[in-house]
Amino acid sequence: MKLKDAREDGFFNNSGLSAHMEDYLETISMLAQKKRVVRVKDIAKKLNVKMPSVTVALQKLKELGLISYEKYGFVELTDEGEKIAKRVYSRHSCLADFFENVLRISKVEADSEACKVEHHLSPQSCRQLKRLVDFVNSSETDGKWKDDLFAKMDERQLCELKEGDRAVIVRIDAQGELKKRLLELGFKKGEQVELIRYAPLEDPLQVKIKRYNVSLRIDEAKTITVMPVKKLESNANR
Amino acid sequence: MKLKDAREDGFFNNSGLSAHMEDYLETISMLAQKKRVVRVKDIAKKLNVKMPSVTVALQKLKELGLISYEKYGFVELTDEGEKIAKRVYSRHSCLADFFENVLRISKVEADSEACKVEHHLSPQSCRQLKRLVDFVNSSETDGKWKDDLFAKMDERQLCELKEGDRAVIVRIDAQGELKKRLLELGFKKGEQVELIRYAPLEDPLQVKIKRYNVSLRIDEAKTITVMPVKKLESNANR
DNA sequence: GTACTTTCTTAGGATAATCTAACATAATTT
DNA sequence: AAATTATGTTAGATTATCCTAAGAAAGTAC
Ligand SMILES: [Mn+2]
Ligand SMILES: [Mn+2]
Ligand SMILES: [Mn+2]
Ligand SMILES: [Mn+2]
Numbered sequence: 001m002k003l004k005d006a007r008e009d010g011f012f013n014n015s016g017l018s019a020h021m022e023d024y025l026e027t028i029s030m031l032a033q034k035k036r037v038v039r040v041k042d043i044a045k046k047l048n049v050k051m052p053s054v055t056v057a058l059q060k061l062k063e064l065g066l067i068s069y070e071k072y073g074f075v076e077l078t079d080e081g082e083k084i085a086k087r088v089y090s091r092h093s094c095l096a097d098f099f100e101n102v103l104r105i106s107k108v109e110a111d112s113e114a115c116k117v118e119h120h121l122s123p124q125s126c127r128q129l130k131r132l133v134d135f136v137n138s139s140e141t142d143g144k145w146k147d148d149l150f151a152k153m154d155e156r157q158l159c160e161l162k163e164g165d166r167a168v169i170v171r172i173d174a175q176g177e178l179k180k181r182l183l184e185l186g187f188k189k190g191e192q193v194e195l196i197r198y199a200p201l202e203d204p205l206q207v208k209i210k211r212y213n214v215s216l217r218i219d220e221a222k223t224i225t226v227m228p229v230k231k232l233e234s235n236a237n238r
Numbered sequence: 239m240k241l242k243d244a245r246e247d248g249f250f251n252n253s254g255l256s257a258h259m260e261d262y263l264e265t266i267s268m269l270a271q272k273k274r275v276v277r278v279k280d281i282a283k284k285l286n287v288k289m290p291s292v293t294v295a296l297q298k299l300k301e302l303g304l305i306s307y308e309k310y311g312f313v314e315l316t317d318e319g320e321k322i323a324k325r326v327y328s329r330h331s332c333l334a335d336f337f338e339n340v341l342r343i344s345k346v347e348a349d350s351e352a353c354k355v356e357h358h359l360s361p362q363s364c365r366q367l368k369r370l371v372d373f374v375n376s377s378e379t380d381g382k383w384k385d386d387l388f389a390k391m392d393e394r395q396l397c398e399l400k401e402g403d404r405a406v407i408v409r410i411d412a413q414g415e416l417k418k419r420l421l422e423l424g425f426k427k428g429e430q431v432e433l434i435r436y437a438p439l440e441d442p443l444q445v446k447i448k449r450y451n452v453s454l455r456i457d458e459a460k461t462i463t464v465m466p467v468k469k470l471e472s473n474a475n476r
Numbered sequence: 477g478t479a480c481t482t483t484c485t486t487a488g489g490a491t492a493a494t495c496t497a498a499c500a501t502a503a504t505t506t
Numbered sequence: 507a508a509a510t511t512a513t514g515t516t517a518g519a520t521t522a523t524c525c526t527a528a529g530a531a532a533g534t535a536c
Contacts, residue, residue, distance in 0.1 A: 020523070040484060053524055055485055060522095072484060072531060103366040113363050120354040127398070128341040128391060135390045145383040152373045153366060160365070258493065278514055291494055293515055298492095310501060310514060 015084045017064075019119035022088045023047060024057045025066060028075055029085035038075040091118040091126050097133050104153040156228060159205060159221035161195040167226035168192050174223035186210045187224060253322045255302075257357035260326045261285060262295045263304060266313055267323035276313040329356040329364050335371050342391040394466060397443060397459035399433040405464035406430050412461035424448045425462060 015022060027046050031038045040058070044051045058075060061067045066081030077085060092114050099110035121129075136146070155170060169191045174182055186209045187193075196206040196213060203218045253260060265284050269276045282292045296313060299305045304319035315323060330352050337348035359367070374384070393408060407429045412420055424447045425431075434444040434451060441456045 018522075041482085049523090050525065051484065052486080052526085056523080099363065103363060103370060105362060105366055109360070109362065113358075113360060116358040117355055120351075120358060122347070122351060124343060124347065124398075125337065125341060125351050128343060131391055131393070132341060132387075135387055143381075143383060145381060149370075149373055153369055155369070160362070256492075279512085287493090288495065289514060290496085290516080294493080 013119050014123055015087060017084065021057065021061065022084070022119050023115070024054075024061060025077070025081055025085040026088045026092065028067065028077055029082065029089065032077065040075075043075075088118060091121055094126055094130050094133065095121070097137075098129050102133060102136050102153070104150065151227075154227060155225055157222050158193065158195070158207065158216070158224040158226050159202075159218050161226070161228065163195055163197055165228055166192060166194045167228040169224060170227050171225040172223060173225065174220070178220060178223065182220070182224070185214050186212065192229070193226065251357050252361055253325065255322065259295065259299065260322070260357055261353070262292075262299060263315070263319055263323040264326045264330065266305065266315055267320065267327065270315065278313075281313075326356060329359055332364055332368050332371065333359070335375075336367055340371060340374050340391070342388065389465075392465060393463055395460050396431065396433070396445065396454070396462040396464050397440075397456050399464070399466065401433055401435055403466055404430060404432045405466040407462060408465050409463040410461060411463065412458070416458060416461065420458070420462070423452050424450065430467070431464065 013019065013022060017025070024043065024047070027043050028038055031042050031046065035042065040051050040054045044054045047054070058067065058069050061081065062069050065078060066084065067075055067077055069075045095114035095117055096107075096110045099105055099113050100107055103110075105113070136149070156167065158167070161167060169187060169189055171189065172179065172182060172187060191209060194208040196208050198205050204215045205218065205221055206213055206215050207221075208214075251257065251260060255263070262281065262285070265281050266276055269280050269284065273280065278289050278292045278296070282289045285292075296305065296307050299319065300307050303316060304322065305313055305315055307313045333352035333355055334345075334348045337343055337351050338345055341348075343351070374387070394405065396405070399405060407425060407427055409427065410417065410420060410425060429447060432446040434446055436443050442453045443456065443459055444451055444453050445459075446452075
């Protein structure tokens with residue numbers, strides 16, 4: 001099946017390529033920017049596959065006229081290949097920006113999520129996502145709403161923390177008996193907690209509050225909303 | 239490879255299932271809510287595949303203990319299967335909500351995008367997405383920013399319109415010669431335009447302005463920002 | 477310029493997902 | 507109850523992607 005057919009049949013992505021092929025192109029493009037030459041080995045490493053898989057993929061991409069490449073030679077994108085790679089990468093950046101600066105998850109995770117989703121987003125969604133990110137990033141529309149948004153986005157349930165994370169309690173949604181018990185244990189707005197450890201099946205979890213170690217079930221921890229405290233990097237190695 | 243292995247190896251989605259298998263489960267769950275019994279034929283229709291593909295998938299899902307099903311019999315989700323289906327559907331709803339009410343694309347497209355992306359989103363991203371949608375939907379944080387956001391999200395470049403769409407000009411970013419020419423043709427802020435037709439390759443496009451038909455290249459149309467006018471449904475059939 | 481090391485390809489085999497064609501069962505009609 | 511229609515299954519093939527093992531080419535060391 002040729003590129004054009006695939007595109008029309010709607011089996012594949014906007015580029016007419018499968019997600020995997022898009023990733024190969026994207027990777028080649030990125031490596032080409034960093035290194036003098038693009039090697040099979042490097043592509044394999046980046047994409048976490050073995051070299052024979054890369055060879056096969058390269059043969060297919062050459063067949064499609066997206067790269068130029070001879071046996072045992074180096075890899076170069078053709079103009080068409082470069083164009084597609086750039087399109088994929090632009091979707092990637094847009095999504096990564098969104099995950100990092102709007103959804104406010106860590107850069108590393110933002111990047112990984114972006115690279116998974118980038119193959120499944122229509123051009124229209126992508127444009128709209130750009131508009132949203134622009135809106136949030138632009139400071140012309142400043143005002144309290146952005147602080148409100150970030151405050152909201154940075155909130156977590158206690159059970160979303162990772163081991164070692166510290167956070168300040170923002171709100172407790174528990175009712176009745178449970179609320180009373182949590183208060184007795186010292187959980188209240190403004191108090192700092194540290195997540196010590198999850199049990200093997202993630203339940204229960206151990207948290208430190210006011211120097212005491214307390215064990216909570218996930219359902220209980222879910223009722224506690226916290227605001228993580230950024231770890232001081234400078235303190236990390238003492 | 240068993241479910242648990244797959245999950246640990248990180249090959250598949252949170253559920254440990256492939257995107258396709260998740261869609262089968264999701265579909266079965268939805269059909270079960272609407273119909274008395276779930277039929278191979280209906281699953282096939284919904285997922286746009288042939289019946290033998292469904293049969294094979296069902297055999298696999300049964301093997302995994304996610305559905306109960308006998309040859310020529312009806313399909314029912316097991317508890318475990320239902321749990322996964324619900325998780326997939328919850329991701330779907332969250333995403334659809336986001337695409338529709340934050341990115342502001344049509345309900346149909348929002349749904350289709352959601353069903354593509356739902357398989358590739360980590361639980362964390364999903365939670366954050368929910369927070370964002372909540373923030374935008376909640377009216378407690380009212381104020382002008384939301385109007386600003388929607389105004390921004392509803393803007394389009396002239397060349398993003400579909401044939402037949404009408405819109406009001408918001409802004410023209412063209413410079414120099416082009417700007418002069420566009421002004422001469424009657425393009426200015428507040429004026430209404432209608433997109434008549436795209437040429438076969440989408441370029442050029444024909445727009446109507448002040449009763450004249452004008453032909454613009456895509457690059458030119460890109461400089462014109464417009465706000466689409468909702469078509470009056472009641473007028474549609476005269 | 478031979479020997480060793482690294483890089484790359486080929487060959488052969490696996491898995492997942494799909495299809496068409498042919499056959500089997502179930503449901504409905506006559 | 508036989509014939510017809512609708513629904514479902516099996517068999518066999520195809521495509522995409524990946525892997526391991528083995529061998530070939532290129533690069534480096536001495
Ligand atoms: Mn990717
Ligand atoms: Mn990417
Ligand atoms: Mn889906
Ligand atoms: Mn879905």
